[in-house]
Amino acid sequence: MSAISAEETPFRRFVSEFAASKLALFGLFVFVLIALAAIFANWIGPQNPYDLAQLDIMDGRLPPGSKSAAGYTYLLGTDDQGRDMFSGMLFGLRISLAVGVGSALFAACVGTTLGLLAAFFGRRTDAVIMRIVDLQLSFPAILVALMILAVLGKSVMNVVLALVIVEWAGYARNVRAIAMVERKREYIEAATCLALPWRRIMFRHLLPNCLPPLIVIATQQVARAIALEATLSFLGLGVPITEPSLGLLIANGYQYMLSGKYWISFYPGIALLITIVSINLVGDHLRDVLNPRLKR
Amino acid sequence: MSATLEVRNLRTHFFTRAGVVKAVDDVSFSVERGQVLGLVGESGSGKSVTGFSIIGLIDPPGRLTGGSILYQGEDLAKLSERDMRHLRGNRIAMIFQDPMMTLNPVLRIDTQMTEAVHAHVKTTNADARARARDALGMVGIPSPEERLNAYPHQFSGGMRQRVAIAIALLHNPDLLIADEPTTALDVTIQAQILAEVQKLTTDHGTALIWITHDLSVIAGLADRIAVMYAGRVVETGEATDVLDHPVHPYTHGLIGSVPSRNKRGERLRQIPGMTPSLLSLPPGCAFRTRCTHATSVCEQEPPTSEPSPGHTARCFHPIEGNAP
Amino acid sequence: MFTWILRRMFQASFVLLAMTVIVFVGVHVIGNPVDILISPEADQAERAKIIAEMGLDQPLWRQYAYFLNGALHGDLGRSFVFNEPALKLIGGRMPATLELAVTAVLMSMCFGIPLGLYAGLKPNGFLGRVIMTGSILGFSLPSFWVGLMLIMVFAVQLGWLPSTGRGETAMLFGVRWSFLTWDGLRHMAMPALNLSLFNISLVLRLTRAGVRENLTMDYVKFARAKGLSPARVIFVHILKNIMIPVTTVLGLELGSTIAFAVVTESVFAWPGMGKLIIDSINVLDRPVIVAYLMMIVLMFITINLVVDILYTMLDPRVRLETKA
Numbered sequence: 001m002s003a004i005s006a007e008e009t010p011f012r013r014f015v016s017e018f019a020a021s022k023l024a025l026f027g028l029f030v031f032v033l034i035a036l037a038a039i040f041a042n043w044i045g046p047q048n049p050y051d052l053a054q055l056d057i058m059d060g061r062l063p064p065g066s067k068s069a070a071g072y073t074y075l076l077g078t079d080d081q082g083r084d085m086f087s088g089m090l091f092g093l094r095i096s097l098a099v100g101v102g103s104a105l106f107a108a109c110v111g112t113t114l115g116l117l118a119a120f121f122g123r124r125t126d127a128v129i130m131r132i133v134d135l136q137l138s139f140p141a142i143l144v145a146l147m148i149l150a151v152l153g154k155s156v157m158n159v160v161l162a163l164v165i166v167e168w169a170g171y172a173r174n175v176r177a178i179a180m181v182e183r184k185r186e187y188i189e190a191a192t193c194l195a196l197p198w199r200r201i202m203f204r205h206l207l208p209n210c211l212p213p214l215i216v217i218a219t220q221q222v223a224r225a226i227a228l229e230a231t232l233s234f235l236g237l238g239v240p241i242t243e244p245s246l247g248l249l250i251a252n253g254y255q256y257m258l259s260g261k262y263w264i265s266f267y268p269g270i271a272l273l274i275t276i277v278s279i280n281l282v283g284d285h286l287r288d289v290l291n292p293r294l295k296r
Numbered sequence: 297m298s299a300t301l302e303v304r305n306l307r308t309h310f311f312t313r314a315g316v317v318k319a320v321d322d323v324s325f326s327v328e329r330g331q332v333l334g335l336v337g338e339s340g341s342g343k344s345v346t347g348f349s350i351i352g353l354i355d356p357p358g359r360l361t362g363g364s365i366l367y368q369g370e371d372l373a374k375l376s377e378r379d380m381r382h383l384r385g386n387r388i389a390m391i392f393q394d395p396m397m398t399l400n401p402v403l404r405i406d407t408q409m410t411e412a413v414h415a416h417v418k419t420t421n422a423d424a425r426a427r428a429r430d431a432l433g434m435v436g437i438p439s440p441e442e443r444l445n446a447y448p449h450q451f452s453g454g455m456r457q458r459v460a461i462a463i464a465l466l467h468n469p470d471l472l473i474a475d476e477p478t479t480a481l482d483v484t485i486q487a488q489i490l491a492e493v494q495k496l497t498t499d500h501g502t503a504l505i506w507i508t509h510d511l512s513v514i515a516g517l518a519d520r521i522a523v524m525y526a527g528r529v530v531e532t533g534e535a536t537d538v539l540d541h542p543v544h545p546y547t548h549g550l551i552g553s554v555p556s557r558n559k560r561g562e563r564l565r566q567i568p569g570m571t572p573s574l575l576s577l578p579p580g581c582a583f584r585t586r587c588t589h590a591t592s593v594c595e596q597e598p599p600t601s602e603p604s605p606g607h608t609a610r611c612f613h614p615i616e617g618n619a620p
Numbered sequence: 621m622f623t624w625i626l627r628r629m630f631q632a633s634f635v636l637l638a639m640t641v642i643v644f645v646g647v648h649v650i651g652n653p654v655d656i657l658i659s660p661e662a663d664q665a666e667r668a669k670i671i672a673e674m675g676l677d678q679p680l681w682r683q684y685a686y687f688l689n690g691a692l693h694g695d696l697g698r699s700f701v702f703n704e705p706a707l708k709l710i711g712g713r714m715p716a717t718l719e720l721a722v723t724a725v726l727m728s729m730c731f732g733i734p735l736g737l738y739a740g741l742k743p744n745g746f747l748g749r750v751i752m753t754g755s756i757l758g759f760s761l762p763s764f765w766v767g768l769m770l771i772m773v774f775a776v777q778l779g780w781l782p783s784t785g786r787g788e789t790a791m792l793f794g795v796r797w798s799f800l801t802w803d804g805l806r807h808m809a810m811p812a813l814n815l816s817l818f819n820i821s822l823v824l825r826l827t828r829a830g831v832r833e834n835l836t837m838d839y840v841k842f843a844r845a846k847g848l849s850p851a852r853v854i855f856v857h858i859l860k861n862i863m864i865p866v867t868t869v870l871g872l873e874l875g876s877t878i879a880f881a882v883v884t885e886s887v888f889a890w891p892g893m894g895k896l897i898i899d900s901i902n903v904l905d906r907p908v909i910v911a912y913l914m915m916i917v918l919m920f921i922t923i924n925l926v927v928d929i930l931y932t933m934l935d936p937r938v939r940l941e942t943k944a
Contacts, residue, residue, distance in 0.1 A: 401839070
């Protein structure tokens with residue numbers, strides 16, 4: 001019996017291959033830490049940065065390590081509102097991650113469905129969907145996001161919407177390419193011969209086989225979405241000032257940077273950097289592990 | 297008369313992550329002025345690597361680990377890269393297997409030819425161009441002056457191989473290494489190119505090493521033949537000796553598998569199995585796993601026998617008699 | 621070739637038309653055109669007058685016709701803030717952006733190609749690995765953050781370079797340029813570097829991949845077999861092959877670079893179109909927003925068209941095929 005339990009499943013093989021890269025494991029570890037910090041921001045942060053009653057404007061722009069009037073230490077200093085930077089960053093991280101992960105997942109759903117439809121039905125459906133994808137991809141992400149936010153105005157939901165619109169095309173193109181190859185395999189032919197309903201073939205047969213590359217793309221897109229959200233917020237087009245993400249925190253501190261009060265911008269920037277790099281480390285290695293072309 | 301080229305105990309090994317690949321292992325042969333040597337073997341037998349070793353184009357992880365390559369008495373293996381470069385394309389030239397890939401697709405023919413002239417001769421552009429034009433005419437390319445301005449993709453495969461040959465012969469080299477130059481071409485073109493090269497080399501007294509996997513190509517061309525298997529020369533000698541009285545079982549098999557030598561209606565003979573991986577070559581004769589004559593003694597290093605003067609083979613069980 | 625260009629132009633104008641529909645729908649259907657196109661300070665009578673004047677009480681297709689007609693005559697409304705035609709306003713800011721974007725693209729070639737060549741020729745060396753890791757950062761770091769760090773280090777800490785603005789400008793062809801004065805160049809250094817980081821990484825990776833691929837090609841080996849110097853092989857045979865994809869991609873990236881200048885211009889307070897659009901969005905100066913979007917879409921389509929044509933001219937294979 002033990003022989004069976006020790007048998008190598010694809011998932012086990014994947015785990016052991018992923019674990020082979022220390023750098024990727026480190027990236028995953030850091031990302032999990034960051035995610036936990038963001039999720040439990042309420043408990044970890046010494047202050048609720050959204051609660052104006054807790055802020056003391058007299059504590060504004062204090063350097064890291066300063067004591068607050070209430071007696072605790074501002075580990076990373078305060079911003080111009082007297083907000084504890086450390087708490088602000090944790091809450092900002094939460095918004096950045098939520099927007100980044102949320103939009104990437106939503107875009108994945110939309111893009112995957114359309115990509116599968118294009119590959120599955122071919123002809124007209126394929127031509128129409130791929131034309132839109134080509135048009136979309138020929139414009140840079142920032143420009144498309146800018147257009148959408150300029151027309152719709154700024155709110156968290158609009159940022160998510162803009163990111164989804166920017167990203168779905170990438171998923172659709174990749175999924176279509178993979179599904180086109182898979183579609184010609186025997187198992188799909190067999191399923192078609194059994195006259196299974198097309199929805200079942202598409203989602204139960206085709207989709208699972210497109211998953212590995214999809215995971216790689218999704219990982220990279222999360223990092224991209226977080227960076228783009230930060231950029232938009234930095235430009236003042238992203239999340240509203242009442243719910244500052246990392247990008248907005250950096251923007252707030254920007255004006256003080258030239259006078260040497262670096263910490264307001266610097267630490268959120270570092271947090272953003274670590275988040276993006278850790279995701280990319282994981283994504284890069286995932287690509288190596290899951291890409292069958294690189295394997296012999 | 298001293299040989300134009302004498303290769304002695306050449307070893308070229310590739311140090312890959314998976315282990316050491318002994319692509320060429322203790323290979324010796326020689327070619328004299330005006331002579332044609334046929335270097336025969338299956339793909340992966342190390343014949344191309346031998347060619348690249350001679351012209352000094354072995355890239356890491358490959359390295360010459362032993363032996364000497366004497367060109368007119370001078371050891372090429374010991375030459376500096378700079379001195380080697382002066383010989384390359386000048387005294388020793390090479391043409392490649394796939395004419396579609398040999399010429400740079402984004403450079404015009406005149407650029408690719410005149411640069412080869414300028415690399416070895418101090419001369420004017422006009423003169424270099426004139427030489428290029430003459431060389432094209434020599435290999436039978438019609439209206440060479442116009443063709444100089446063309447790009448490679450405007451030529452057919454056979455024409456491209458002619459251009460490559462023209463480039464190789466620009467400086468009338470003493471030695472030409474032809475690495476399966478006709479394999480990728482149509483049969484009729486093959487014959488033309490073959491005749492062309494033979495004529496040009498005999499005219500200029502160029503020594504020629506013709507690398508091929510096809511014994512029938514070499515049969516009418518070569519003066520001497522060296523048969524390679526798994527990085528080693530297993531049999532060498534005068535072409536007539538090797539073809540008519542092969543001694544090594546592998547040569548026997550090779551000759552037996554040439555269709556024209558089989559009787560009509562008879563089953564085509566073949567050598568069972570595949571070329572072994574050079575990574576995990578067991579000691580002793582590398583051919584023993586496919587050889588019908590093999591015995592336990594073949595696990596040791598085979599001795600060199602000399603059935604007739606200048607005709608040698610490395611085998612415990614040399615075959616006597618005529619070719620199959 | 622000519623019909624091909626005509627066909628491409630037809631396609632391009634179709635895309636442009638499609639984009640006008642999208643922008644029109646965005647502004648007139650999703651948003652409220654009265655709010656978007658009429659200054660919020662206008663009183664009731666003025667409002668009614670403008671609504672009638674602009675035909676906002678007309679059916680949708682007529683409104684679109686008006687919009688298109690205006691766009692064709694270069695009339696995309698007046699800026700509320702500057703009380704100037706929006707197009708003129710954007711045109712005035714365009715040189716600053718173009719200057720920055722073109723410099724950034726040139727910089728990405730100057731840095732990206734040599735770094736990529738090095739990393740491609742020495743893929744396992746320490747420096748080669750450092751370059752590749754650096755390129756991952758160049759891809760993934762948000763450029764505004766890198767911009768801030770540049771300011772912090774070179775302007776605040778070291779005080780070597782000015783942090784914001786265009787600096788001194790000089791006139792050329794009736795337009796003010798920064799690159800003509802030393803002070804202007806000093807102001808441009810950091811923004812241009814910031815804007816080029818992504819492209820540097822891109823060019824670097826393309827070049828490296830191209831070198832790795834080309835090194836295994838027969839035509840490179842043949843070029844070496846001709847006895848050419850390593851410099852000639854690298855800078856003529858390999859580089860010329862690499863330049864085709866690199867120029868194509870960079871040409872296509874020029875549009876993205878202009879779009880991404882929005883970020884860089886905001887960080888470095890560079891008074892170009894990007895800074896203008898962000899300011900306009902923040903004060904809801906909508907005619908300017910619409911004009912900017914139309915301009916940049918037009919620019920994009922033109923660039924894509926030009927690059928397509930240039931590409932066919934650059935690559936002899938494509939060029940001669942389309943001619944035939």
